[in-house]
Amino acid sequence: MEHKVDVKSENAEHEASHARRRARSPQRKVFTNEIQADRARSKSPHLRSTSPHPSAPKLLFGGGPLRRATSESQAANAQSAEWRRKLAITIDGAAAIPDLTDSSEDNLHEVIALFNRHLHCTLAQDLSAATARDFYLSLAYTIRDHVMPGWIKTADTYYQADPKRVYYVSLEFYMGRTLTNTMINLGIHGITRRALYQMGLDMEQLEELEVDAGLGNGGLGRLAACFLDSMATQALPAYGYGLRYEYGIFTQRIFQGYQEEVPDDWLSYGNPWEVARPQYIIPIQFYGDVKWLDNGRFRWEGSNVVLALPYDTPVPGFRNNTVNTLRLWSARSSNSFDLSYFNHGDYIKAVIDRNLAENITRVLYPNDNIFEGKELRLKQEYFLCSATLQDIIRRYKNVKSDVFAGTGAVRSSFAPFAEKVAIQLNDTHPSLAIPELMRLLVDHEDIDWDDAWEICVNTFSYTNHTILPEALERWPVSLLENVLPRHLMIIYEINRRHLDHVVTMFPGDLTRRARMSIVEDHGEKSINMAHLSIVGSHAVNGVAQIHTEIIKASTFKDFYELWPEKFQNKTNGITQRRWLLLCNPMLSNLITSKLGDLWVTELNELAKLKPFVNDEEFMKAFMAAKRHNKAKLAAYLKKEHAIEVNVESIFDMQVKRIHEYKRQLLNVLNVITQYNRIKANPYGKFVPRTVFIGGKAAPGYDMAKSIIKLINSVAEVVNNDPDVCGRLKLIFLENYRVSLAEKVIPACDLSEQISTAGTEASGTGNMKFMVNGALTVGTLDGANVEMAREMGRENIFIFGMTVEEVEELRKAGYNPTKYYEDNAELKQCLDQIAGGVFSPDQPDRFKNIVDALLVHGDRFCLLADYESYIKIQDEISQAYLDKETWARKCLLNTAAGGFFSSDRTIEDYAENIWNVHPCHVSLDD
DSSP: OOOOOOHHHHHHHHHHHHHHHHHHSOOOOOOTTHHHHHHHHHHOTTTOOSSOOTTSOOSSSOOSOOOOOOOSSOOTTOOHHHHHHHHHHHHHHHHTSOOTTSOOHHHHHHHHHHHHHIIIIISOOOTTTOOHHHHHHHHHHHHHHHHHHHHHHHHHHHHHHOOOEEEEEOSOEEEEOOHHHHHHHHTOHHHHHHHHHHTTOOHHHHHTTSOOEEESSSHHHHHHHHHHHHHHHTTOOEEEEEEOOSBOSOEEEEETTEEEEEOOOTTTTOOTTOEEOGGGOEEEEESOEEEEOTTSOEEEESOEEEEEEEEEEEEEOSSSSOEEEEEEEEEEESSOOOHHHHHTTOHHHHHHHHHHHHGGGTBOOOOOSOOOOOHHHHHHHHHHHHHHHHHHHHHHHEEEEETTTTEEEEOOOOTTHHHHEEEEEESSTTTTHHHHHHHIIIIISOOOHHHHHHHHHHHEEEEOOOOOGGGSOEEEHHHHHHHOHHHHHHHHHHHHHHHHHHHHHSTTOHHHHHHHOSEEOSSSOEEEHHHHHHHTOSEEEESSHHHHHHIIIIITHHHHHHOGGGEEEOOOOBOHIIIIIITOHHHHHHHHHHHOSGGGTOGGGGGGGGGGGGOHHHHHHHHHHHHHHHHHHHHHHHHHHOOOOOTTSEEEEEESOOOGGGTHHHHHHHHHHHHHHHHHSTTSOOOOEEEEEEOOOOTTOHHHHHHHHHHHHHHHHHHTOTTTTTSEEEEEETTOOHHHHHHHGGGOSEEEEOOOTTTOOOOSHHHHHHHTTOEEEEOSOTTHHHHHHHHOGGGSEEOSOOHHHHHHHHHHOOOHHHHHHHOHHHHHHHHHHHHTTTOTTSTTTTHHHHHHHHTSOOTTOHHHHHHHHHHHHHHHHHHHHOHHHHHHHHHHHHHTGGGGBHHHHHHHHIIIIIOOOOOOOOSOO
């Protein structure tokens, strides 16, 4: 099997796409150097004082008029006069908030006044009693006030224009922190910093108090967050839909080298960014029976009902007035306490009944890439799908029939539904939306099956994020029959019609028919949700070129042969607003000083940095930014964890979920190998290296948790051996999360992207490191292939087998023991692990790890790739000694990062899958 990419045609398409985006994007003035400028002003002896500016308002009660925000567009059939009255209230209220991109003294004082008002009126606090968290919340509410005009006007613009909207449905949104990102996107970071300084407050200290919104496990959830930012920045009429988990991804604590999971109670101090919308609460059904009616229709009855309460979070685009919405659903009991229980003294029973309903959104399921059919997980997925679909239909029906009269009407025909609605399924988690839309159209809207199915297919598109077979969702039929009886009936009917089509297209091929069935009969009878997603969507995409080729040639080969027109590639991307402008201001300011600020919305502009590889002064400044970021991370580690690091060493980083296919274990084997070399030659010359590994293991994933323990055990030995003498250090980064990534990524010299070829769908961490000037060591897997294409193979360290070579090795019969016996350094490493060198108190502690490699087949080919990996690491150490060449490679990595903007990815989705166009928002109308 070959996976080839037509580089010429791809590059031509890149250029054409870039030209289209440049042609239609409005020019936005950007002030990327405002942060540094304000810091400089703050440090000036003429401006610096220990008390607020004498002309500034005192931190006392006062401030501007109260602001009001309304909900999104009015309910159907609203009267014209009432609509106009309410609209006048919202616009007048919004108009009272000043434009803080004008850094005048009046606006500076307005920020202080708003801050002061929230401290007193919102938080009921006095200056003398206020805590640092009170100051953070006052700041957050102040910034939120300045989001509101755009948020209100965006909702009104969409209502007036009635554009086609895109709905991005994801079980995960790993948003991280909101405060700084919002200030930057609104263009008010600088003036806010100055205002806080005049009040004697430190911006960085307040920013650190914000809790990460960890509503995701890793790449999939973070990708969704980047996409929201890009959709808003490109002024696309878009909404995110997810779940408001009370507890996000767990907080990781390392105790005696082991991972311990602590609940992530991220809402304990409240969330200043969200707005509850109880007027849009939606009933969701579970269990019950299906009744066949006389008219041939079906009715789902006798079900338990749980209410879905929406909470909205604004998502501002970059300085373009657009503020889109992320709507997260929270489960609420449909009944008040059953008073009969109180009458009998059974208070606990009354509480339990409510809690059982509300448990649906209690906690985010950790992702271990091994699917397990748990009832609560099924309920979460359906809860999201049903609430979202009902909400989308409500919005679809609420149409402005007469723009000039301002009257609301109900759109009764569903014929143009797919012309107004595009729904993107982020992996198979929301795939129950397909039978749910069919249920709503057929059972509630009385639409014939064939018409409903055409609407359904034209509305949905599906993104696949994994090719690991154990990670593909399959729901037991018995579970679906109990929890969602009507949906199982609909899935059976979809499958019957689908298989009829397969038989028509491939007559007599019964094995193909069995392979393509949505209902699988081998083992426990189950529903293949990936197959359902493909059948029910008009477009299916992978997330990197090689990933897409694999799903076409292998994972979904039969479906590709049936519907080749459905399959597309949409290589993932990252938002440069967070992953360069926000997290690396020193490098951002340097880039802006040479290129201007268009790169913030047009990342292809970075290509213009290439000529500066011959500019000595620029290269010095470029590497000074890197050293500054390394020193900053070192200071953080010393302050927070009492860890000393050598900033002159190579900062070698592998930060991602702990999983066998991501091969953190291969990284550990390299550390042990380098340690053994130092021990064998303690007076030899070695290039100093600090290896950082960070990430969380799913609580039930024993092997991943054993790997974390091994990392910490190896670190304990290596870091405390006097022979090492600072030449090698291994650090496990506890509780890796978005806010920590923003510190780690800018400081990286070497990015480890070492998954077995053919296992990583794309990766986005690799892109973040790349644009921040780190070099990559990696296999030809995921987006690494396209990174090598963009930057040139000479600027990336590629090692290991290709996808084809892995397949050939397995077909020939992979024998990992042979590699163990033939390589003395590898044998020494594994013997040390198995013999208790790193676990003297329990020599067989890591027997399961060694057995996985030598006894159970080494599924992810670590031993086969070991020699190549060690060789490339030796080349990296030598390359680092040539500082000038290393710096050139780093700059060329940054310069080649333009293709990996999520703006480019979203434009591709919008043009080639969603058919959605920008709907620009003006605050002057």
